[in-house]
Amino acid sequence: MHQHIKRIAQSEGQEATLKGWVANIRESKTNLFIVLRDGTGFVQCVVGLDAVGEEQFEAAKKLTLESSLALTGNVVKDDRQIGGYELQANNVHIYQIAKEYPIAKKTHGEHGVRFLADKRHLWLRSKRQWAIMRVRNEIIMGIHEFFQSRDFIQMDAPIFTGNACEGTTTLFSTDFFGEEAFLSQSGQLYGEAMAMAQGLIYTFGPTFRAEKSDTPRHLAEFWMIEPEMAFYDNEMNMDLIEQFMKHVINRVIKNCTVELEALDRDVEKLARVNQEFPRVPYTEAVKILRGEQEVNGRNAIAVQEEDLANAKKGIEEKTADIAEREVQIKAGMKKGARKFSEAKIVVLRKEIAEMEEQVRNIPKWIESAKSFEDGEDFGGSDETVLTRVFDAPVMVYNWPTKIKAFYMKEVEGDPHHVKGVDLLAPEGYGEIIGGSERETDIDVLLKKIKEHDLPMQEFEWYLDLRRFGSVPHSGFGLGLERIVRWCCDLDHLRETIPFPRRYGRLFP
Numbered sequence: 001m002h003q004h005i006k007r008i009a010q011s012e013g014q015e016a017t018l019k020g021w022v023a024n025i026r027e028s029k030t031n032l033f034i035v036l037r038d039g040t041g042f043v044q045c046v047v048g049l050d051a052v053g054e055e056q057f058e059a060a061k062k063l064t065l066e067s068s069l070a071l072t073g074n075v076v077k078d079d080r081q082i083g084g085y086e087l088q089a090n091n092v093h094i095y096q097i098a099k100e101y102p103i104a105k106k107t108h109g110e111h112g113v114r115f116l117a118d119k120r121h122l123w124l125r126s127k128r129q130w131a132i133m134r135v136r137n138e139i140i141m142g143i144h145e146f147f148q149s150r151d152f153i154q155m156d157a158p159i160f161t162g163n164a165c166e167g168t169t170t171l172f173s174t175d176f177f178g179e180e181a182f183l184s185q186s187g188q189l190y191g192e193a194m195a196m197a198q199g200l201i202y203t204f205g206p207t208f209r210a211e212k213s214d215t216p217r218h219l220a221e222f223w224m225i226e227p228e229m230a231f232y233d234n235e236m237n238m239d240l241i242e243q244f245m246k247h248v249i250n251r252v253i254k255n256c257t258v259e260l261e262a263l264d265r266d267v268e269k270l271a272r273v274n275q276e277f278p279r280v281p282y283t284e285a286v287k288i289l290r291g292e293q294e295v296n297g298r299n300a301i302a303v304q305e306e307d308l309a310n311a312k313k314g315i316e317e318k319t320a321d322i323a324e325r326e327v328q329i330k331a332g333m334k335k336g337a338r339k340f341s342e343a344k345i346v347v348l349r350k351e352i353a354e355m356e357e358q359v360r361n362i363p364k365w366i367e368s369a370k371s372f373e374d375g376e377d378f379g380g381s382d383e384t385v386l387t388r389v390f391d392a393p394v395m396v397y398n399w400p401t402k403i404k405a406f407y408m409k410e411v412e413g414d415p416h417h418v419k420g421v422d423l424l425a426p427e428g429y430g431e432i433i434g435g436s437e438r439e440t441d442i443d444v445l446l447k448k449i450k451e452h453d454l455p456m457q458e459f460e461w462y463l464d465l466r467r468f469g470s471v472p473h474s475g476f477g478l479g480l481e482r483i484v485r486w487c488c489d490l491d492h493l494r495e496t497i498p499f500p501r502r503y504g505r506l507f508p
């Protein structure tokens with residue numbers, strides 16, 4: 001049996017065989033230094049001429065990036081190496097010498113977004129993507145652990161559906177034996193039925209939205225986790241959301257140190273999830289957004305103006321830094337120092353581009369925030385502006401009736417608002433959870449189904465839930481890719497799922 005790199009400490013001082021791929025390779029006269037990756041981790045392996053003999057050494061010199069091989073040798077503790085160990089090989093077995101790898105390591109930062117997306121099947125092997133997928137896995141485990149330990153039953157909702165759950169504008173339609181069917185936007189309505197059978201349930205499955213918009217927050221196919229709880233009002237719903245988020249994020253912080261480091265994630269910011277989540281009614285959130293109400297002495301508009309000023313200053317400083325480095329390079333530098341400086345310039349240019357993007361965007365965001373009208377839905381930038389004044393995730397509740405789904409329960413004595421709740425992630429990430437207490441009054445539901453122009457006949461089964469043993473109940477939906485994006489601090493959802501399906505992207 002070969003050893004997994006993650007568990008290499010178990011083989012300290014002993015011989016072990018590792019199997020994997022070349023993540024990096026450099027060569028001296030009598031040694032090859034290979035960074036081997038096997039999926040569980042990365043480790044440096046030294047292949048010495050004396051240790052493996054001339055024949056194997058010559059063969060190993062032909063190894064290229066992503067070539068596959070097995071290495072046997074002694075495991076030695078070495079704190080200077082990644083993972084703290086090194087394998088000193090005495091045998092090399094090559095599976096395949098890879099052709100020239102299209103995603104070469106040194107030019108990594110320079111590949112365009114489209115190129116990497118086209119090469120997604122290979123891009124998944126890069127260290128960042130490797131780390132993201134492992135964080136995603138940890139989140140999934142944390143979600144199951146949370147619900148299972150609280151007596152929830154996992155249920156699978158259908159994917160072919162006849163019902164629109166979240167409005168009719170984002171439905172993918174398909175042919176179901178000659179009948180029109182839709183790909184499910186949400187498992188919620190079926191979850192409600194199951195909650196009346198099982199009490200506490202959660203779905204965990206793919207959902208589909210025909211979002212014809214190319215934004216960093218929208219996928220056409222994404223995974224949603226939807227708990228539904230009998231005998232829960234919206235207060236209990238919010239309590240559960242808060243406990244749930246704390247549990248999942250803390251598990252990631254605890255078990256993904258290597259991955260979060262590879263992603264350069266500021267873990268301290270993530271750990272702010274342990275603070276109490278502010279709960280803000282929608283009408284108050286509107287005032288905060290417009291800069292009419294402050295939060296802990298912070299004004300949303302002023303924060304944006306500061307961000308803008310900082311970005312402008314940053315561009316100036318970084319531009320000057322580049323100019324200075326270019327002068328030094330021209331004047332002549334030692335090879336090592338020049339390489340370092342050139343790499344630094346690439347990074348600086350990227351940072352400047354990001355800041356220029358901010359300089360373009362922030363004035364528009366401020367404009368949109370200041371002129372926001374009570375009763376409208378928050379756009380992506382409004383969420384960013386709003387959440388910047390909070391450290392922890394914030395729950396916005398009691399939303400305008402007209403912008404929310406038909407099933408949300410009206411606030412007593414205020415038909416213009418419903419008991420919906422959105423959880424907005426900090427650091428500008430915005431909505432990651434949407435939920436509500438569900439309407440139980442069948443007459444209100446009938447009225448709403450008509451108002452939303454939904455086909456009454458197809459909702460008959462759902463109305464049965466209100467006819468037979470109706471109880472107060474609530475639930476919510478977490479977008480898996482949205483929480484992965486926040487945890488990993490990513491610009492875009494395209495990196496959060498193995499093979500993204502979004503507007504303009506069906507391959508690979």
Ligand code: 4AD
Nearest residue numbers: 186188218219222226432433434435476477479482
């Ligand atoms: O707010 P939404 O539309 O709520 C529902 O679907 C409810 N039925 C949930 C419930 O109460 N059971 O979607 C829930 C979450 C959003 O907060 C977001 O995280 C994610 O699903 N989401 C998307 N993620 C990626 N791409 C999209 N196009 C998404 N649309 C929603």
Ligand code: MG
Nearest residue numbers: 422431433434
């Ligand atoms: Mg929503």
